[in-house]
Amino acid sequence: MDIIVKDSPLVTVKDVRQTYDKGASGQLVVLDNVDLTLRPAEIVGLLGRSGSGKSTLLRAIAGLIRPSGGSVTFQGQPVTGPCSGVAVVFQSFALFPWLSVLENVELGLEAQGVLPAERRKRALAAIDLIGLDGYENAYPKELSGGMRQRVGLARALVVHPKLLLMDEPFSALDVLTAETLRTDLLDLWCEGRMPIEAILMVTHNIEEAVLMCDRILIFGSNPGHVIGEIKVELPQPRNRLDPAFRALVEDIYARMTTKTGAAAPARDGLFPGTGIAMVLPRVSTNELAGLIETVAATPYDGKADLPPLAADLRLGIDDLFPVAETLQLLRFAELEGGDLRLTAAGKRFAESEVDERKRQFAQQLATYMPLAAHIRRILDERPSHKAPARRFRDELEDYMSEEHAAETIKAIISLARYAEYFAYDEEADLFTLENPS
Amino acid sequence: MVFLPNDRHGQSAVAAFLRARLLPNRHDLIAFALVIAAIALVLHGTHDMRASMEALSNAPVSLDIGHLPEYALRTTLRMFAAIIASLIFTFIIATLAAKSRRAELVIIPALDILQSVPVLGFLTFTVTFFIGLFPGSQLGAECASIFAIFTAQAWNMAFSFYQSLRTVPRDLDEVSRSFGLSAWQRFWRLDAPFAAPGLVWNTMMSMSGGWFFVVASEAITVGNTTVQLPGIGSYLALAIDQKNFSAVAWAVGAMAVLILLYDQLLFRPIVAWAEKFRFEQTASQDKPRSWVYNIMLRTRLMKWLTVPFGWMWDRLMLVRFDGGKTAAQSTSVSRASGIIDRIWLILVLAVTAWGAWIAFDYVHQTLSWGDAKEAFGGGLVTLLRVIILIAVASVIWVPIGVWIGLRPAVAERVQPLAQFLAAFPANVLFPFAVVAIVATGASPNIWLSPLMVLGTQWYILFNVIAGASAFPTDLKEAASVYQIRSWTWWRRVILPGIFPYYVTGAITASGGSWNASIVAEVASWGDTKLEAYGLGAYIAKATEAGDFPRVVLGIAVMSLFVTLFNRTLWRPLYVYAERRLRLD
Numbered sequence A: 001m002d003i004i005v006k007d008s009p010l011v012t013v014k015d016v017r018q019t020y021d022k023g024a025s026g027q028l029v030v031l032d033n034v035d036l037t038l039r040p041a042e043i044v045g046l047l048g049r050s051g052s053g054k055s056t057l058l059r060a061i062a063g064l065i066r067p068s069g070g071s072v073t074f075q076g077q078p079v080t081g082p083c084s085g086v087a088v089v090f091q092s093f094a095l096f097p098w099l100s101v102l103e104n105v106e107l108g109l110e111a112q113g114v115l116p117a118e119r120r121k122r123a124l125a126a127i128d129l130i131g132l133d134g135y136e137n138a139y140p141k142e143l144s145g146g147m148r149q150r151v152g153l154a155r156a157l158v159v160h161p162k163l164l165l166m167d168e169p170f171s172a173l174d175v176l177t178a179e180t181l182r183t184d185l186l187d188l189w190c191e192g193r194m195p196i197e198a199i200l201m202v203t204h205n206i207e208e209a210v211l212m213c214d215r216i217l218i219f220g221s222n223p224g225h226v227i228g229e230i231k232v233e234l235p236q237p238r239n240r241l242d243p244a245f246r247a248l249v250e251d252i253y254a255r256m257t258t259k260t261g262a263a264a265p266a267r268d269g270l271f272p273g274t275g276i277a278m279v280l281p282r283v284s285t286n287e288l289a290g291l292i293e294t295v296a297a298t299p300y301d302g303k304a305d306l307p308p309l310a311a312d313l314r315l316g317i318d319d320l321f322p323v324a325e326t327l328q329l330l331r332f333a334e335l336e337g338g339d340l341r342l343t344a345a346g347k348r349f350a351e352s353e354v355d356e357r358k359r360q361f362a363q364q365l366a367t368y369m370p371l372a373a374h375i376r377r378i379l380d381e382r383p384s385h386k387a388p389a390r391r392f393r394d395e396l397e398d399y400m401s402e403e404h405a406a407e408t409i410k411a412i413i414s415l416a417r418y419a420e421y422f423a424y425d426e427e428a429d430l431f432t433l434e435n436p437s
Numbered sequence B: 001m002v003f004l005p006n007d008r009h010g011q012s013a014v015a016a017f018l019r020a021r022l023l024p025n026r027h028d029l030i031a032f033a034l035v036i037a038a039i040a041l042v043l044h045g046t047h048d049m050r051a052s053m054e055a056l057s058n059a060p061v062s063l064d065i066g067h068l069p070e071y072a073l074r075t076t077l078r079m080f081a082a083i084i085a086s087l088i089f090t091f092i093i094a095t096l097a098a099k100s101r102r103a104e105l106v107i108i109p110a111l112d113i114l115q116s117v118p119v120l121g122f123l124t125f126t127v128t129f130f131i132g133l134f135p136g137s138q139l140g141a142e143c144a145s146i147f148a149i150f151t152a153q154a155w156n157m158a159f160s161f162y163q164s165l166r167t168v169p170r171d172l173d174e175v176s177r178s179f180g181l182s183a184w185q186r187f188w189r190l191d192a193p194f195a196a197p198g199l200v201w202n203t204m205m206s207m208s209g210g211w212f213f214v215v216a217s218e219a220i221t222v223g224n225t226t227v228q229l230p231g232i233g234s235y236l237a238l239a240i241d242q243k244n245f246s247a248v249a250w251a252v253g254a255m256a257v258l259i260l261l262y263d264q265l266l267f268r269p270i271v272a273w274a275e276k277f278r279f280e281q282t283a284s285q286d287k288p289r290s291w292v293y294n295i296m297l298r299t300r301l302m303k304w305l306t307v308p309f310g311w312m313w314d315r316l317m318l319v320r321f322d323g324g325k326t327a328a329q330s331t332s333v334s335r336a337s338g339i340i341d342r343i344w345l346i347l348v349l350a351v352t353a354w355g356a357w358i359a360f361d362y363v364h365q366t367l368s369w370g371d372a373k374e375a376f377g378g379g380l381v382t383l384l385r386v387i388i389l390i391a392v393a394s395v396i397w398v399p400i401g402v403w404i405g406l407r408p409a410v411a412e413r414v415q416p417l418a419q420f421l422a423a424f425p426a427n428v429l430f431p432f433a434v435v436a437i438v439a440t441g442a443s444p445n446i447w448l449s450p451l452m453v454l455g456t457q458w459y460i461l462f463n464v465i466a467g468a469s470a471f472p473t474d475l476k477e478a479a480s481v482y483q484i485r486s487w488t489w490w491r492r493v494i495l496p497g498i499f500p501y502y503v504t505g506a507i508t509a510s511g512g513s514w515n516a517s518i519v520a521e522v523a524s525w526g527d528t529k530l531e532a533y534g535l536g537a538y539i540a541k542a543t544e545a546g547d548f549p550r551v552v553l554g555i556a557v558m559s560l561f562v563t564l565f566n567r568t569l570w571r572p573l574y575v576y577a578e579r580r581l582r583l584d
Helices: A002-007 A054-062 A101-111 A116-129 A145-157 A175-190 A206-212 A243-257 A261-266 A285-296 A306-313 A317-329 A344-351 A354-368 A370-381 A389-397 A402-419 B008-022 B026-049 B053-058 B065-099 B101-116 B119-133 B138-166 B170-178 B183-218 B232-241 B245-277 B291-298 B301-317 B335-366 B369-405 B408-423 B430-440 B457-469 B473-481 B486-520 B535-545 B548-580
Strands: A011-021 A027-038 A043-047 A069-074 A086-089 A163-167 A198-203 A215-220 A225-231 A303-305 A333-336 A339-342 A386-388 A423-425 A430-432 B219-222 B225-228 B522-525 B528-531
Touching: A011 A054, A027 A054, A027 A225, A043 A054, A043 A206, A054 A069, A054 A086, A054 A163, A054 A198, A054 B170, A086 A145, A086 B170, A101 A116, A101 A145, A101 B183, A116 A145, A145 A175, A175 A206, A198 A206, A206 A243, A215 A243, A225 A243, A243 A306, A243 A317, A285 A303, A285 A306, A285 A317, A285 A333, A285 A339, A285 A344, A285 A402, A303 A306, A306 A317, A306 A339, A317 A333, A339 A344, A344 A354, A354 A370, A354 A402, A370 A386, A370 A389, A370 A402, A370 A430, A386 A389, A389 A402, A389 A430, A402 A423, B026 B065, B026 B291, B026 B301, B065 B101, B065 B138, B065 B183, B065 B232, B065 B245, B101 B138, B101 B335, B101 B486, B101 B548, B119 B138, B119 B183, B119 B225, B119 B486, B119 B535, B119 B548, B138 B183, B138 B219, B170 B183, B183 B219, B183 B232, B183 B245, B183 B301, B183 B408, B183 B486, B219 B232, B225 B232, B232 B245, B232 B430, B245 B291, B245 B408, B245 B430, B335 B548, B369 B408, B369 B457, B369 B486, B369 B535, B369 B548, B408 B457, B430 B522, B430 B528, B457 B486, B473 B486, B486 B522, B486 B535, B486 B548, B522 B535, B535 B548
Parallel strands: A043 A198, A043 A215, A086 A163, A163 A198
Antiparallel strands: A011 A027, A011 A069, A215 A225, A303 A339, A333 A339, A386 A430, A423 A430, B219 B225, B522 B528
16 A cells, blocks of 8 residues: 555656747747656756756746646646645745744745744744754844755745755855755755655756756756656765766766757757757857867867866856857867867967957858858948848847847847957947947 | 743742843833823824814914924824825735736826826815815815825825835745735735835835925815815914914924924834845845834833734734635736737726816816917926926036035935935925015016925935945046046046936926926915916916816826926936946
């Protein structure tokens, strides 16, 4: 009997699809056909880049949003709104600044109608469990980030949830604090001191996922979908230096930087869309140049393994991948099997002086960035050498959402300004060929 | 059941503990005196408010100085009643607008228009209406006066609250929903606290404006109804009527004391308390202080006495009507709801058009296009006055404000003074100007005009001081390292730096000036009447004559001018300042 109960899933997600209306041009798909089963006694990680819809999935399970399609069930019941067996821990801690630590922890109990005396008793127990004794009367603004997230955890645990949802719970903390909190949470979990049956956490930190989770679902972007599932069978506590651990991390890096399946040949790099319709991330040109220089220098000498590179630069995948992928798009580098390798153009760029770099950059833009070439061609054709940016945003909105179009235009402005490929006047929202001299 | 330990040492410790908690300390004494005095004054004042009209005509307002404290109390209570009414209005209407898309469609444009309608013009209708509501009782006239103050305060408070509700941080919203807080709990735990700092600031601004209207609305003549409610405003009106200069001076003094007390006893404590609702995750450096609030914090007995209220409040929080179910947010709008939206919009537009037609028809029956032309001409003259006066006030106060703001020691002392001057009802000072004009025989068309900005110019001053004080030190240092001086310094450094603050101040000042024109363009001293040509005078005369169609026309024209003026000048400037010149 017990075994049957243990095996029945806590959460079942079937064919969940999430779309947003984007006006005339139809819908924007952020989650596409996602399936997920969460069983008791496991920690499952949703790993992916920002914009891969993993937070949206978490919110659908929490009952905070209703997905456009598919079904979510919790303990066999369809989820139609927030239910009492689920608690959420937020990346930003989401503490009420006008409530003390104790009052913040009591909040969920108050919503359940628990009387003050009982509320206090349970809140103090949770505060004790999570290591916050002595801070009961402090206000969140007096606490450090780590302490604040402990309040967030205590507030979630005090309502005795069956399922704990965590949305990038440690990503707003510094490295040391995050590690302490992870270890403390794992200790409580392994010792069975929390009244929780399962944890589902969203993260973009590959090592964190491997360290904490029993199962990792890797999400791909645009639209968000599961591209792979990895079981982590290493015993707790896990050691980051363990070769088996390193191999798993390496494997995930490789999976996340590989062009996926059938769509690959049509895509130019990893960004969604093709030609001028490609959605571009905003990347600082200093970071582009900096990454080329770092990879060109020792110890990498033109070819860097991504995990150590990320650790070396203290960059998370959300910071590192867009830069690396933009380099790939411009053919300054290639991403393959978890490695970043400079091309001949990339090596030449690393050895050049400022003006020469700008010239090379402009050349790569013209050859490999269709949108940049398109804008430049229009500016060349017009006698005034001017064109409103609005016109290009409208053109892009045929292929992508309004926000993506605005972001893409901003990205192209940043690249073009560095390369002095064309100029942009913010006040008039105008592309021009003239740079003030 | 209280557990008492057996040993003597323990017992005495418990006794000492109990004594320490329950025995009043010296802070208790002061707090107790303040609270008892407040309760007694409120009871006394409200009792008088319900007296009959005959009582008022039997014992009319007199210039006896002994009566002045009593009058001050009545004026204060009116302010108080209006502020409470404004708060209730704000909580209900702004919450409705923030939570319901369809209500928002009606409420927000309505608030926007009401903000620009000259409040004093309302008096004509409200006095008639409220006196009809409570025949034979002073309560009717009291309500009319309170309503006048309310109309000066409520709109911007509601706006501020609405804007706060719309910007509640998403993560806190999600926490509230995931825990299933009831609408009632959510309002008091999330919405109201988050909106508190903005609301308190706006309430303070509203109060500043409110003093002006309480003075203007106590002594009212509409057609052949003349009401003089006991209060500082009526005292002043009588003093002007009797050309009693020393009584005017007493009224000015009483007003100053009143504003100071209100600030010290009510607003400072509230501002100090509201500090904890500021939504920032780091502790800020200079917190607003209040001695009254500190006393309240240090009391022992008072705290103990308020425990039952805390308990009741806790219980009240647990009340819920919705059966404990919150639904998930749907991201797409269903087709049916979209159609209802459209029907709703059409309905709203139809009712608005119908209302406009009724008003037009009413005015059209008695008035000709010539009257419209006259009102419009007056509007142009008043517009010219407002523009020139704001320009002159800016030229004077911007350099002074910058000079003060860049010197923290001076700013610290001048800033409260500027805020006090902004709150001080300028209409109390009008008699001095009128006497001067009469004595020198100067042209009222020119010299009555400055009265319009007399009270409102201070908004420019204290906003500029705030802007200059907040100007970043590194930019100041950069400017002096690169030796940017004189005109270049003004044009490139400080003017762009304070511009957002200046615009905020100037918007408030110009709005106030339009309103003030109704009392400033017509002034009297005994039998001497001074009048300047303008829309304000037009409305004032129509009110006095009880000529309703002309009042409606005047108000409509002024609302039109104010709205257009705001849309074509201030709003673009504000948007520009927010977009380009914000330093944080």
